[in-house]
Amino acid sequence: MTSNELRQKFLDFFKSKAHKILPSASLIPENDPTVLFTTAGMHPLVPYLLGEKHPMGKRLANAQKCLRTDDIDEVGDETHLTFFEMMGNWSLGDYWKEEAIKWSWEFLTSKKWLGLAKDKLAVSVFAGDQDAPRDNEAAKIWQSLAVSKDRIAYLPKSENWWGPAGKTGPCGPDTEMFYWTGDKKAPAEFDPEDKNWVEIWNNVFMQYEKKLKMQNAELKNNKEEYEYTKLQQRNVDTGMGLERVTAILNNKKSVYEIDAFVPIINELKLLNPDLKEREMRIIADHIRASVFIMADRIEPSNIGHGYVLRRLIRKAMRYARDLVPLAKKIMNIYGDIYPEVNNAEIIKTLKQERDKFAAALEIGLGALKALASKKISGRQAFDIYQTYGLPLEIMQDEVKVNEKEFKKALEEHQGVSRKGAEKKFKAGLADHKEETVKLHTATHLLLSALREVLGVHVKQAGSNITPERLRFDFTHNQKLDSEQIEKIEEIVNQKIKSGLQITCCEMLLEEAEQRGALATFRGRYPDKVKVYTIGDKVSCEICAGPHIKNTSELGKFKIIKEESSSAGVRRIKAVLE
Numbered sequence: 001m002t003s004n005e006l007r008q009k010f011l012d013f014f015k016s017k018a019h020k021i022l023p024s025a026s027l028i029p030e031n032d033p034t035v036l037f038t039t040a041g042m043h044p045l046v047p048y049l050l051g052e053k054h055p056m057g058k059r060l061a062n063a064q065k066c067l068r069t070d071d072i073d074e075v076g077d078e079t080h081l082t083f084f085e086m087m088g089n090w091s092l093g094d095y096w097k098e099e100a101i102k103w104s105w106e107f108l109t110s111k112k113w114l115g116l117a118k119d120k121l122a123v124s125v126f127a128g129d130q131d132a133p134r135d136n137e138a139a140k141i142w143q144s145l146a147v148s149k150d151r152i153a154y155l156p157k158s159e160n161w162w163g164p165a166g167k168t169g170p171c172g173p174d175t176e177m178f179y180w181t182g183d184k185k186a187p188a189e190f191d192p193e194d195k196n197w198v199e200i201w202n203n204v205f206m207q208y209e210k211k212l213k214m215q216n217a218e219l220k221n222n223k224e225e226y227e228y229t230k231l232q233q234r235n236v237d238t239g240m241g242l243e244r245v246t247a248i249l250n251n252k253k254s255v256y257e258i259d260a261f262v263p264i265i266n267e268l269k270l271l272n273p274d275l276k277e278r279e280m281r282i283i284a285d286h287i288r289a290s291v292f293i294m295a296d297r298i299e300p301s302n303i304g305h306g307y308v309l310r311r312l313i314r315k316a317m318r319y320a321r322d323l324v325p326l327a328k329k330i331m332n333i334y335g336d337i338y339p340e341v342n343n344a345e346i347i348k349t350l351k352q353e354r355d356k357f358a359a360a361l362e363i364g365l366g367a368l369k370a371l372a373s374k375k376i377s378g379r380q381a382f383d384i385y386q387t388y389g390l391p392l393e394i395m396q397d398e399v400k401v402n403e404k405e406f407k408k409a410l411e412e413h414q415g416v417s418r419k420g421a422e423k424k425f426k427a428g429l430a431d432h433k434e435e436t437v438k439l440h441t442a443t444h445l446l447l448s449a450l451r452e453v454l455g456v457h458v459k460q461a462g463s464n465i466t467p468e469r470l471r472f473d474f475t476h477n478q479k480l481d482s483e484q485i486e487k488i489e490e491i492v493n494q495k496i497k498s499g500l501q502i503t504c505c506e507m508l509l510e511e512a513e514q515r516g517a518l519a520t521f522r523g524r525y526p527d528k529v530k531v532y533t534i535g536d537k538v539s540c541e542i543c544a545g546p547h548i549k550n551t552s553e554l555g556k557f558k559i560i561k562e563e564s565s566s567a568g569v570r571r572i573k574a575v576l577e
């Protein structure tokens, strides 16, 4: 079975169980400053998992593009990629454990679907602790499906619990499915430590809310204490790795041997026959991830998403200078499924980055040599990286570098605290603070003012909101002058003063387009969408929300910065005072 066939089968299966199929969201989370990339299928659905009504209903499924930079050191083993596709099904306050588990089992084992051998499957469930009891409910359902007791492992929070990303929020136990990939017969007893058991699917049951116990916080010397209460809306959130399951269905030991990787690896063998197996895997993974990041309109840079992209590209270029033929293969493989990868800009960007990298290598290596030392400090390494773009890995080929110090300097530069960087992944709770919601509404007003002052060619090219400020990228070729900036501020502030109502309606995408609602992600919306309108069509946008009720709640709008973001794209940072 090919990966395309498996993707389709999964969606067909859940369609047959009355699920609606969503398109994949972007790899770049909208309006969520807590994470750089989408790391799981649930991530774009967070507002709905928190109780907001989804326009397509309570049963959803999709294939979601995911990127986990946290897994980068594992890349090249049998099962880890940075970019992968996660197949997911969700119940938003609808079905519960019994249906979720039975359907996972049916899809995996029924001859009509995947027909995997039952005696090669094992599961884990939450063992229970002081916060929440053992998940006997899940274990019983597995047993009712004839999964033997020896194939059910009970594991602690560290393994079988999801969330919350922050200190409080929805959370719950999960149950995971594993497949035996060893050469010998699968042992009767499931040992989660044995690497031959590969995790393929995870079902999360959100049933609790983690809350702060206020009185105790005061009593116990500011030591925060939490309690777990039952959640009003219980949700199911699942994730199955497309590449891992494709490998298993084809009796392949590694995800790098599946149909979606073979053309890339073969091309690499042609380009450079001396590469070792692990090197080939790393290049193939990194270029694939890079193509998908660029397809979501990120360009290499020294900060944020662009920094991750540049590192992936340059790490791959270390082994294969010309990534263009590989990128073309990837565009071929995925073009039908993810049309955004069919973008000539990707090739252009890769060529530019190749040339920049060649220059960086030459001058950077020269600078490194000029230090005339076999061991350099992290500061020195960072300065060379910062000035010439020479990657750490390449410096390490030449000299010894104090890596800890280098990373510290880099993080300082990027303004990301260590904790922030670690929190980035597995997180995913979008920020619904009042300040953030207000800035989100201000973003809609800003776009409408930009179009009024600069022209209707202005389209949203990116948005990122923290509780402190909004950041908005839009298509426009020229720097804004101070008069234009003042005008824009004036228009937005005038709309705020007018106290305009914000209304939300659900409608078919077609209807929304007919009404002239602005759509940022053409071709990526579900059939039914939410349209937020401010006043009498001051602004009308397809958007997931949330928004405030009336513009009078916003305060004073002020643009604090206007700069270039990338070719043809300007960036505005603004605040509400």
Ligand code: ATP
Pocket (backbone or CB within 6 Å): 068, 071, 079, 080, 081, 082, 083, 084, 086, 199, 200, 201, 202, 239, 240, 241, 242, 243, 244
């Ligand atoms: P592992 O412990 O094997 O890294 P995980 O616990 O991080 O897996 P989840 O966060 O539960 O995995 O993700 C759901 C599913 O997504 C997994 O069951 C697996 O099939 C797939 N998956 C997770 N991480 C990766 C990865 N780096 N590459 C490919 N597939 C992955």
Ligand code: MG
Pocket (backbone or CB within 6 Å): 071
């Ligand atoms: Mg993992």
